[in-house]
Amino acid sequence: xxxxxxxxxxxxGSLGLKLQSLNHTIYGIANNEFNEKKAKExxxxxxxxxxxxxxxxxxxxxxxxxxNDLISPSERLVASIPRKxxxxxxxxxxxxxxxxxxxxxxxxxxxxxxAGTEKHGVNSGFEGLFKNAKxxxxxxxxxxxxxxxxxxxxxxxxxxEICQASPKEHDEAVSLISHLPIFLASALxxxxxxxxxxxLLDLTQNLAATGFADTSRxxxxxxxxxxxxxxxNQINILNAINIFKNKLSTLESxxxxxxxxxLFNQLAETxxxxxxxxx
Amino acid sequence: xxxxxxxxxxxxGSLGLKLQSLNHTIYGIANNEFNEKKAKExxxxxxxxxxxxxxxxxxxxxxxxxxNDLISPSERLVASIPRKxxxxxxxxxxxxxxxxxxxxxxxxxxxxxxAGTEKHGVNSGFEGLFKNAKxxxxxxxxxxxxxxxxxxxxxxxxxxEICQASPKEHDEAVSLISHLPIFLASALxxxxxxxxxxxLLDLTQNLAATGFADTSRxxxxxxxxxxxxxxxNQINILNAINIFKNKLSTLESxxxxxxxxxLFNQLAETxxxxxxxxx
Numbered sequence: 001x002x003x004x005x006x007x008x009x010x011x012x013g014s015l016g017l018k019l020q021s022l023n024h025t026i027y028g029i030a031n032n033e034f035n036e037k038k039a040k041e042x043x044x045x046x047x048x049x050x051x052x053x054x055x056x057x058x059x060x061x062x063x064x065x066x067x068n069d070l071i072s073p074s075e076r077l078v079a080s081i082p083r084k085x086x087x088x089x090x091x092x093x094x095x096x097x098x099x100x101x102x103x104x105x106x107x108x109x110x111x112x113x114x115a116g117t118e119k120h121g122v123n124s125g126f127e128g129l130f131k132n133a134k135x136x137x138x139x140x141x142x143x144x145x146x147x148x149x150x151x152x153x154x155x156x157x158x159x160x161e162i163c164q165a166s167p168k169e170h171d172e173a174v175s176l177i178s179h180l181p182i183f184l185a186s187a188l189x190x191x192x193x194x195x196x197x198x199x200l201l202d203l204t205q206n207l208a209a210t211g212f213a214d215t216s217r218x219x220x221x222x223x224x225x226x227x228x229x230x231x232x233n234q235i236n237i238l239n240a241i242n243i244f245k246n247k248l249s250t251l252e253s254x255x256x257x258x259x260x261x262x263l264f265n266q267l268a269e270t271x272x273x274x275x276x277x278x279x
Numbered sequence: 280x281x282x283x284x285x286x287x288x289x290x291x292g293s294l295g296l297k298l299q300s301l302n303h304t305i306y307g308i309a310n311n312e313f314n315e316k317k318a319k320e321x322x323x324x325x326x327x328x329x330x331x332x333x334x335x336x337x338x339x340x341x342x343x344x345x346x347n348d349l350i351s352p353s354e355r356l357v358a359s360i361p362r363k364x365x366x367x368x369x370x371x372x373x374x375x376x377x378x379x380x381x382x383x384x385x386x387x388x389x390x391x392x393x394a395g396t397e398k399h400g401v402n403s404g405f406e407g408l409f410k411n412a413k414x415x416x417x418x419x420x421x422x423x424x425x426x427x428x429x430x431x432x433x434x435x436x437x438x439x440e441i442c443q444a445s446p447k448e449h450d451e452a453v454s455l456i457s458h459l460p461i462f463l464a465s466a467l468x469x470x471x472x473x474x475x476x477x478x479l480l481d482l483t484q485n486l487a488a489t490g491f492a493d494t495s496r497x498x499x500x501x502x503x504x505x506x507x508x509x510x511x512n513q514i515n516i517l518n519a520i521n522i523f524k525n526k527l528s529t530l531e532s533x534x535x536x537x538x539x540x541x542l543f544n545q546l547a548e549t550x551x552x553x554x555x556x557x558x
Contacts, residue, residue: 114488134486165482173482176471181494182546183534184463187526189549191519192455192556203444203452207413208556209393214493215460220553223546230534230542240470241531245524247466252520255462255509263509267461267502270468274499277471277487 001154002027004058004085006077008039008048010117011090012064013125016044018158021127027054035122044125052080060150063089067228070097078104086147092174092225093232094138094167102140107147110138110167112174113160120222135160138167175236177277179229180244183237185219186226188212280433281306283337283364285356287318287327289395290369291343292404295323297437300406306333314401323404331359339429342368346507349376357383365426371453371504372511373417373446381419386426389417389446391453392439399501414439417446454515456556458508459523462516464498465505467491 003019004027005012016026020043028045029052030036039048047054055061061081063070070091081087087108091097098110115133117124135155139148152162165173192212194200230237254263282298284291285308295305299322307324308331309315318327326333334340340360342349349370360366366387370376373389380387394412396403414434418427431441444452471491473479509516533542 114486134488136486163482163485169479169482173479173486176473177483177487177491180470181467181490183527183530184467185494186546186549187523187530188460188463189553189556190526190529190545191459191523193549193552194455200448200452203442203448204456205555206442207393207415207452208456209413211460211497212456213557214496215464216553216556217493218490219546220550220557223543223550226546227539227543231537231539234534234537238531238534241527241534244466244470245527247469248462248520248524250469251462251466252517255513255517255520258510258513260506260510264502264506266469267465267498267505270465270472271499271502273472274468274495276484277468277495278492278499 001025001060002058003154004029004055004061004081005045005064006052006055006061007031007064007066007069008035008044008122008125009064010120010124010129011113011115012062013039013042013044013122014115014127014129015062015064015090015125015158017125017127018130019154020046022157027058029054030122038122042122042125044122052077055080055085056082058082058085060086060154061088063087063091065089065091066224067091067093067097067232071100071232073100073104081105086144086150088151092178092229094136094170096232098138098140098167102142107144109143109147109151110170111151111155112136112138112170113155118221130158130160133160134163136163136165136170138165138170140167171233172236175233175240179233179237180240182218182221182226182229183241184244185216187219189216189219192216280304280339281337283308283334283340283360284324284343285331285334285340286310286343286345286348287314287323287401287404288343289399289403289408290392291341292318292321292323292401293394293406293408294341294343294369294404294437296404296406297409298433299325301436306337308333309401317401321401321404323401331356334359334364335361337361337364339365339433340367342366342370344368344370345503346370346372346376346511350379350511352379352383360384365423365429367430371457371508373415373449375511377417377419377446381421386423388422388426388430389449390430390434391415391417391449392434397500409437409439412439413442415442415444415449417444417449419446450512451515454512454519458512458516459519461497461500461505461508462520463523464495466498468495468498471495 006029026045101108113135305324377389
């Protein structure tokens with residue numbers, strides 16, 4: 001298939017490499033001439049250009065852009081997408097993107113691969129990124145069934161596991177397991193940063209080990225992504241924070257009241273529950 | 280040196296293996312005959328017994344017991360420790376243990392290795408556990424300087440980095456970087472466990488990826504340890520939870536008020552701060 005990829009960062013670049021290995025012809029759009037040159041060197045696509053008219057013969061187009069560029073796409077990009085092409089995106093929120101693009105293009109289907117690393121940019125893509133990843137497809141009642149099938153088949157061909165949900169369900173689920181952890185980790189880092197007590201701060205920074213490193217990891221990630229998620233999944237994230245605060249307050253009360261039996265049961269319960277989330 | 284180790288689980292067993300490799304003679308005390316047999320098979324010590332009178336000729340004794348067994352030690356154990364032996368422990372809280380043992384033994388010095396794995400029990404020890412670990416020694420004004428020096432030298436000989444703090448400072452620091460994360464992770468798991476919405480729960484369990492796995496990891500740990508920490512570091516943990524709730528509420532307000540510039544700055548700041556905690 002002739003496949004266009006708009007954006008050649010971690011996700012777009014990895015897609016370009018993987019889809020070429022499956023014998024598709026890839027037309028990649030870079031955001032500037034420096035990245036165009038890099039993308040050509042790294043062979044992220046068969047053809048690379050900053051000019052989106054390169055997409056004119058593509059049958060399927062993947063928009064691998066930051067969330068805000070998906071919600072406010074350039075007119076030039078929209079005009080460059082052939083009306084007959086099937087279009088998907090790979091953004092981490094779905095409702096606002098799908099609402100926008102269903103009005104822009106008849107064959108748009110939202111999707112979201114659960115894959116990533118700490119890196120970003122044109123040097124970060126690699127062919128194995130999607131191996132065994134979950135990939136959520138979010139069709140609506142407006143979606144063309146053939147377009148859903150084509151995109152799903154393409155995703156499966158990349159060794160990914162398809163999962164279907166409405167855009168609304170998707171955004172609610174990721175607010176709990178993916179967006180909430182970012183804000184918890186950020187608040188944890190702030191808590192440990194006792195800047196008014198330098199000797200305690202020296203000690204905590206010296207002692208912090210794997211438990212702190214893991215629990216705080218996603219609080220050390222790309223602040224632009226964290227902001228985009230808050231902007232575009234605001235209500236679900238606020239709801240998740242609210243539920244979390246209640247759960248934490250329950251534990252706090254048990255500790256305050258020295259209700260050790262119930263605290264033990266809660267910790268034992270969450271240990272068991274966690275196993276259902278982690279493969 | 281003739282060294283006694285009371286308790287041959289993950290920490291005690293690993294100590295036994297490491298200290299034998301440094302040509303010390305190790306006298307290990309197991310808590311039952313089954314573990315005694317296992318410890319002998321695994322050669323965790325040169326001599327192993329359930330009878331603590333085995334300690335009678337030891338010059339240095341390491342108490343590698345659960346926190347509650349350190350705070351309420353058996354009379355038999357206390358009576359078996361030679362008055363001339365230097366004694367330390369490896370518990371994750373220090374103030375309550377040091378208070379207890381300074382009254383029981385003239386040459387007691389508290390300590391805490393920042394090392395561990397998810398495993399526990401007589402089969403879990405391994406010689407490399409302490410390599411490059413931080414190890415906090417917590418002397419007080421009552422501590423014998425020679426005893427502090429002897430224990431510090433022994434710890435350094437195991438390729439560990441010594442760090443000194445008062446028992447109170449230790450407990451405050453670990454409440455922030457080690458104990459608080461356990462309760463956050465537990466509350467996060469409870470938040471994602473939307474048991475009144477099965478379809479959402481199915482989706483979140485299906486989608487949970489590395490971010491959720493890492494942030495929630497310590498919430499999947501030993502509930503007995505979590506309980507012991509809450510029981511023995513109650514005030515510091517409650518204080519840490521309280522500070523955390525304020526930090527989270529700040530982020531919540533910024534998201535609610537759509538104060539995107541300040542939210543971006545906060546996320547960028549915690550990304551930078553985190554680097555000082557993680558080597």
